[in-house]
Amino acid sequence: MSPRIAQIRLVSSHPEVYEPCDDSFALVDALLADRNNLLEHNPRLCVEVGCGSGYVITSLALMLGPHIPGAYYIATDLNPHAVRVTSETLEAHGVHAELIQTNIASGLEKRLERMVDVMVVNPPYVPTPEDEVGCEGITSAWAGGENGRRVIDRILPIADCLLSDRGWLYMVTLAANDPSQICRQMKKKGYAYRIVIQRSTEEENLHIIKFWRDPDCELDVKTPVTNKTFPERVVESLVSQFPQLSSWRTGGSNS
Numbered sequence: 001m002s003p004r005i006a007q008i009r010l011v012s013s014h015p016e017v018y019e020p021c022d023d024s025f026a027l028v029d030a031l032l033a034d035r036n037n038l039l040e041h042n043p044r045l046c047v048e049v050g051c052g053s054g055y056v057i058t059s060l061a062l063m064l065g066p067h068i069p070g071a072y073y074i075a076t077d078l079n080p081h082a083v084r085v086t087s088e089t090l091e092a093h094g095v096h097a098e099l100i101q102t103n104i105a106s107g108l109e110k111r112l113e114r115m116v117d118v119m120v121v122n123p124p125y126v127p128t129p130e131d132e133v134g135c136e137g138i139t140s141a142w143a144g145g146e147n148g149r150r151v152i153d154r155i156l157p158i159a160d161c162l163l164s165d166r167g168w169l170y171m172v173t174l175a176a177n178d179p180s181q182i183c184r185q186m187k188k189k190g191y192a193y194r195i196v197i198q199r200s201t202e203e204e205n206l207h208i209i210k211f212w213r214d215p216d217c218e219l220d221v222k223t224p225v226t227n228k229t230f231p232e233r234v235v236e237s238l239v240s241q242f243p244q245l246s247s248w249r250t251g252g253s254n255s
């Protein structure tokens with residue numbers, strides 16, 4: 001039996017809320033393609049930033065829910081209409097998520113710090129004039145400012161704060177957003193990545209990229225080029241994070 005996802009006929013709508021579109025479908029297809037890994041991952045907390053109609057968070061809850069009954073879902077959106085529409089979409093499918101009207105995850109930093117096992121984001125990614133970013137109504141659903149990166153570049157550091165050590169981020173990007181540069185930037189923060197789905201439509205070339213923390217990436221970037229062996233680099237990294245270990249490295253002792 002194929003996994004359940006949200007049904008378009010049950011997805012609620014409002015003139016000021018983004019309707020599920022090619023990008024939303026590509027994101028849900030990416031989650032479906034990675035579903036076996038997600039089930040094995042056994043996430044406790046899943047968060048969607050920018051939930052719009054609720055199509056994605058509802059699909060995620062439906063595809064994981066029966067197998068991971070303890071998982072908790074949170075969805076945010078800047079647009080108050082989107083929060084209401086998402087609540088209707090969730091209810092129509094018999095699933096639950098906590099809904100929060102906020103800017104990205106503002107106000108949730110302390111509560112969710114390093115807690116999120118799965119984060120999904122279909123951000124406003126269309127290159128637009130800067131003044132359209134974050135404005136009221138439907139425009140903020142797609143307006144991404146210069147290169148479509150204004151909101152994406154604010155989401156990435158927040159994702160880094162909220163993702164747990166084993167956290168995964170799935171994000172939609174457009175070719176114009178320079179996804180390779182986004183991947184390089186995330187690699188510097190210690191993330192590995194892979195493109196789960198690449199989809200070209202007449203209008204857009206979309207990538208759904210999955211990011212996860214990978215200690216090797218962190219080491220690659222933080223450690224200058226040296227002749228050190230891998231175990232030596234691991235020790236170096238640990239010492240840089242926990243300076244109290246430095247005496248252990250040098251064989252010293254406080255006693």
Ligand SMILES: C[S@@+](CC[C@H](N)C(=O)[O-])C[C@H]1O[C@@H](n2cnc3c(N)ncnc32)[C@H](O)[C@@H]1O
Pocket residue numbers: 018019020021023024027049050051052053054055056076077078079082102103104105122123124125134140141142151
């Ligand atoms: C491209 S739509 C995606 C909607 C839905 N996730 C989907 O895939 O169909 C982007 C969504 O992000 C929301 N959004 C834009 N800027 C935001 C911000 N700063 N914080 C939270 N949500 C934001 C918009 O209101 C919109 O609902």
